[in-house]
Amino acid sequence: MKALVLDKHGDLDSLKIVTYHPKPEVKEGHVVIRVRASSFNYHDVFTVRGMPGIKVPMPVVIGLDMAGEIDTVGPGVQGWKAGDRVLVNPLNKKRGLMGEMMDGGMEEYCLVAADQLIRMPDKVSFVDAAALPVAYGTAHRMLITHKTVKSGDRVMVLGASGGVGTGCVLLAKMLGAEVIACAGSEDKLQRLKELGADHVVNYKTTDFSKWALEKYGKPQRRTYEGGLDVLINFTGGDTWAPSLRCVKRGGMILVCGATAGHDPKEDLRYIWSFELKVVGSNSFYDDDLSALMTLISEGRMKPVVDKVFPLEQAVEGLRLIRDREVMGKVVVTP
Numbered sequence: 001m002k003a004l005v006l007d008k009h010g011d012l013d014s015l016k017i018v019t020y021h022p023k024p025e026v027k028e029g030h031v032v033i034r035v036r037a038s039s040f041n042y043h044d045v046f047t048v049r050g051m052p053g054i055k056v057p058m059p060v061v062i063g064l065d066m067a068g069e070i071d072t073v074g075p076g077v078q079g080w081k082a083g084d085r086v087l088v089n090p091l092n093k094k095r096g097l098m099g100e101m102m103d104g105g106m107e108e109y110c111l112v113a114a115d116q117l118i119r120m121p122d123k124v125s126f127v128d129a130a131a132l133p134v135a136y137g138t139a140h141r142m143l144i145t146h147k148t149v150k151s152g153d154r155v156m157v158l159g160a161s162g163g164v165g166t167g168c169v170l171l172a173k174m175l176g177a178e179v180i181a182c183a184g185s186e187d188k189l190q191r192l193k194e195l196g197a198d199h200v201v202n203y204k205t206t207d208f209s210k211w212a213l214e215k216y217g218k219p220q221r222r223t224y225e226g227g228l229d230v231l232i233n234f235t236g237g238d239t240w241a242p243s244l245r246c247v248k249r250g251g252m253i254l255v256c257g258a259t260a261g262h263d264p265k266e267d268l269r270y271i272w273s274f275e276l277k278v279v280g281s282n283s284f285y286d287d288d289l290s291a292l293m294t295l296i297s298e299g300r301m302k303p304v305v306d307k308v309f310p311l312e313q314a315v316e317g318l319r320l321i322r323d324r325e326v327m328g329k330v331v332v333t334p
C-alpha cells in the first residue's frame with residue numbers, strides 16, 4: 001500500500017511516498033482502518049524537523065489526525081464491525097501519539113487500538129472529521145471544556161488563520177464573543193472576516209497590542225476597565241510580552257503552544273499588577289471530538305479546510321503549512 005514515510009529528521013525532502021509499504025496486520029484489541037482522510041498540523045512540521053527530547057522511531061508514517069472505515073476487526077474487540085465509520089483519537093495509551101511514536105494517518109490502511117475509535121455521525125464527512133482532532137479538539141478544550149470564553153468577551157486570537165486559530169475564531173463566535181482575528185496577510189484577513197471575525201488585524205504591519213489598547217483602552221488596575229478579556233496565544237516568541245500589556249485586569253491569556261519560541265522575554269509585573277490568569281491547555285479528549293462532530297451534524301460549525309490533496313501530493317500540503325500559506329486545515333485523502 002502507499003504511505004508517506006519519514007526515515008530521518010530534516011527538511012521536507014526527508015518525507016517519501018512509499019508505494020510498497022506493508023499493509024498492517026490486525027492484532028488483539030485493535031482494528032485496521034481504511035483511511036479516507038488525514039490532516040496535517042504544525043506538529044508534523046516539528047516531527048519532520050525533530051524536537052528536543054522526543055525520539056521518533058524511524059521509519060514512521062506521519063499524520064496525527066485520521067478518519068475512515070473499519071476494514072478488519074481484531075480478536076477481543078467488541079462493539080465495532082467492518083464498515084463502521086470512525087474518527088481516531090491519535091493518542092495511543094501505551095505508545096504515545098500516532099504519526100510520531102507509531103504509524104499515523106498518511107497511509108491507505110492503519111492499525112488502531114480499539115479504545116482510540118470514536119463513532120462518526122452519518123452527517124459528518126471523512127474530510128471534516130479528519131480536520132478535527134489536534135487543531136479543533138485543542139481549541140474546543142481550551143475555550144469550551146475549560147469554560148474560558150463567555151458571551152460578550154473581547155477575544156483576540158493570534159495565528160487566527162491556522163488550524164487551532166480558525167477553530168478558536170469559530171468557537172469564540174459561537175459562544176457570543178467579540179472576536180479580533182490576527183494574521184499575517186490581507187488575503188487571510190479577508191477570509192477571517194468571512195468566517196465571522198468582528199475585527200481583523202494584520203500583525204505584520206500593525207502592533208496588535210497597541211491596536212487593542214487604542215480600541216478598548218488601557219487596562220486599569222483599580223476598575224477592571226480597558227483591555228481584552230481573553231487573548232489566545234499559541235505563538236509565543238516576540239508576541240508574548242506585548243500580549244501581557246493589552247489584557248484587562250483579571251483577564252486571561254490562553255496558551256496551548258509556542259510556534260515562534262517557547263522561552264520568550266517575560267514581564268512578570270503585568271501578571272501581578274493586573275491579576276492576569278495565564279491558562280494552559282493541552283490536547284483534547286474523546287468528549288471534545290464527539291462534541292465537535294455533533295456541532296457539525298447540527299450545522300452549527302464546519303471546520304475550515306483550505307485544500308484537499310491525494311497522498312501523492314501530501315508533501316506539498318505540509319509545505320503550505322510550513323510556509324504559512326494555509327487558511328485552516330490541509331487534508332489528504334489516501
Ligand SMILES: NC(=O)c1ccc[n+]([C@@H]2O[C@H](COP(=O)([O-])OP(=O)(O)OC[C@H]3O[C@@H](n4cnc5c(N)ncnc54)[C@H](OP(=O)(O)O)[C@@H]3O)[C@@H](O)[C@H]2O)c1
Binds near residue numbers: 188326
Ligand atoms: N498543546 C497542544 O495540545 C497543541 C495542539 C495543537 C496545536 N498546538 C500548537 O499550536 C500551534 C498552532 O498549531 P496549528 O497546527 O494550528 O498550526 P498552523 O495551522 O500552522 O497555524 C499556525 C499559525 O500561526 C501563525 N504564525 C505566527 N508565527 C508563526 C511562525 N513563526 N511560524 C509559523 N506560523 C506562525 C501563522 O499565521 P500567519 O502566517 O498568518 O501569522 C499560522 O497560520 C503550534 O505551535 C502547535 O504545536 C498545541
